Amino acid sequence: MYCKVIALFRDRGYNIIVINYGTIIEIWELYLMIYEESKDKEDKEQELKVAEQEQELKVAEQEQELPADVEEKKRRGILKTGYTTGTSATAATKAALLALISGKAVDSIIVPLPKEKAAELKVAWTKIERSNNSSTSAVIKNAGDDPDITHGAEICSTVSFTTQTGKIVIDGGIGVGRVTKPGLGLEIGKAAINPVPIKMIEQAVIEVAIEQLKYRGVSVVIWVPAGEELTKKTDNSRLGIIGGISILGTTGIVLPYSTASFAASIRQSLDVAIAMGTDTVVLTTGGRSEDFAKDLFGKSLPDHSFVQMGDFAGYAIKQCANKKIHKAIIAGFIGKITKMAMGIKQTHVKGSHVNMEFMAVVASECNSPLRVLEEIKRANTARHVSEIINKNNISGFFDILCKRVYEWMYEYSKGELKLEIIMFDFDGQVCGRYDGK
Numbered sequence: 001m002y003c004k005v006i007a008l009f010r011d012r013g014y015n016i017i018v019i020n021y022g023t024i025i026e027i028w029e030l031y032l033m034i035y036e037e038s039k040d041k042e043d044k045e046q047e048l049k050v051a052e053q054e055q056e057l058k059v060a061e062q063e064q065e066l067p068a069d070v071e072e073k074k075r076r077g078i079l080k081t082g083y084t085t086g087t088s089a090t091a092a093t094k095a096a097l098l099a100l101i102s103g104k105a106v107d108s109i110i111v112p113l114p115k116e117k118a119a120e121l122k123v124a125w126t127k128i129e130r131s132n133n134s135s136t137s138a139v140i141k142n143a144g145d146d147p148d149i150t151h152g153a154e155i156c157s158t159v160s161f162t163t164q165t166g167k168i169v170i171d172g173g174i175g176v177g178r179v180t181k182p183g184l185g186l187e188i189g190k191a192a193i194n195p196v197p198i199k200m201i202e203q204a205v206i207e208v209a210i211e212q213l214k215y216r217g218v219s220v221v222i223w224v225p226a227g228e229e230l231t232k233k234t235d236n237s238r239l240g241i242i243g244g245i246s247i248l249g250t251t252g253i254v255l256p257y258s259t260a261s262f263a264a265s266i267r268q269s270l271d272v273a274i275a276m277g278t279d280t281v282v283l284t285t286g287g288r289s290e291d292f293a294k295d296l297f298g299k300s301l302p303d304h305s306f307v308q309m310g311d312f313a314g315y316a317i318k319q320c321a322n323k324k325i326h327k328a329i330i331a332g333f334i335g336k337i338t339k340m341a342m343g344i345k346q347t348h349v350k351g352s353h354v355n356m357e358f359m360a361v362v363a364s365e366c367n368s369p370l371r372v373l374e375e376i377k378r379a380n381t382a383r384h385v386s387e388i389i390n391k392n393n394i395s396g397f398f399d400i401l402c403k404r405v406y407e408w409m410y411e412y413s414k415g416e417l418k419l420e421i422i423m424f425d426f427d428g429q430v431c432g433r434y435d436g437k
Helices: 021-063 068-076 085-102 195-209 227-233 260-275 287-300 313-322 334-341 356-364 370-377 382-391 397-412
Strands: 004-011 014-020 108-113 117-122 125-129 134-140 154-162 168-172 217-223 280-284 306-308 327-332 418-424 430-434
Touching: 085 108, 085 117, 085 125, 085 134, 085 154, 085 195, 085 217, 108 195, 117 134, 168 195, 195 217, 260 306, 260 313, 280 287, 280 313, 287 306, 287 327, 287 418, 313 327, 313 397, 327 334, 327 397, 334 356, 334 382, 334 397, 334 418, 356 370, 356 382, 356 397, 370 382, 382 397, 397 418, 397 430
Parallel strands: 168 217, 280 306, 280 327, 327 418
Antiparallel strands: 004 014, 108 117, 125 134, 134 154, 154 217, 418 430
């Protein structure tokens, strides 16, 4: 028997009038089918985006210009991998907890990694404090052949038992930063220990102290003696991580000269900017161009609006578009601006040298005399070209380069965000600018 009802069923803008129970069932089944198809489509689109980004990073990684000795090691396949601060903190925690339970220090420790692998790390030292029922172990961070600023740093963990049965509390001590801004996926006020290392540390505690957790809890404090000094060499303060380094890692392994970590810092910086309510970001090619951009915009843009994209212009712009940022301003000097104007997404790769023929073509669009064009073709560097342009009072050259960058970046972003390109001279004055108008 049918129940007489009248209901309004809305899905994707369609109004469906339900008049009886049988129709409700049919409509519900139809809805589920549409929902599953839509979800599958969204999942596939997301997978394609991720695959495209990974491919771009893979190409950049293969093509990046490395020092000769590093290039030779890479060619021979002998570049050494290392371990993240997260893996180091986990190893230190496990060693300290074993010492607290057994009363004996260990020389090395095996920790499981996120992707079903395990690593054996050396333990630098262990100190058991019976007076306050705690134990501390240290592991020396080994980044392999990667130029990681935390390479060689002591990553320490102090563990103790608590009265909170079954509870594991993980916190940061000296040299581990505190989160002060949203957008990092971490709670404001908490230690800057990322989710994967937290999970790794928890698993290590459970593995070692599963019996003890039945009647008491475990406190873990990760600390880095040199952390406050090391963080000055990072972007942590811009991201709102104050007082020390972050405990990081998604795979537990550091791949030497990987572009993934730099790409992650770009994404993270953009996430913080968005979380802070910023709809405009300034993407700079380095610290000097960022300083000039800050001077240019003054206090009209907050500090977290400035993101150092380094050489990853195309990647950074695509991330801005994917994250629905309203406007991106690219600021840099003639060398990298010219490479971007040539359509090079990753500006520090093999074969990405500035093309003097290209620069001569741009100069010809400014009605430059033939002698100037010939001089440009013989120029040594992009900076040399800028000197030739200025010496001969060629008007509009730098603006055209900025326009070319705009056109390429507009294409990369698929027109999904506003763009402005700014070129500085080497004294910090704006010499070229284009915003599509």
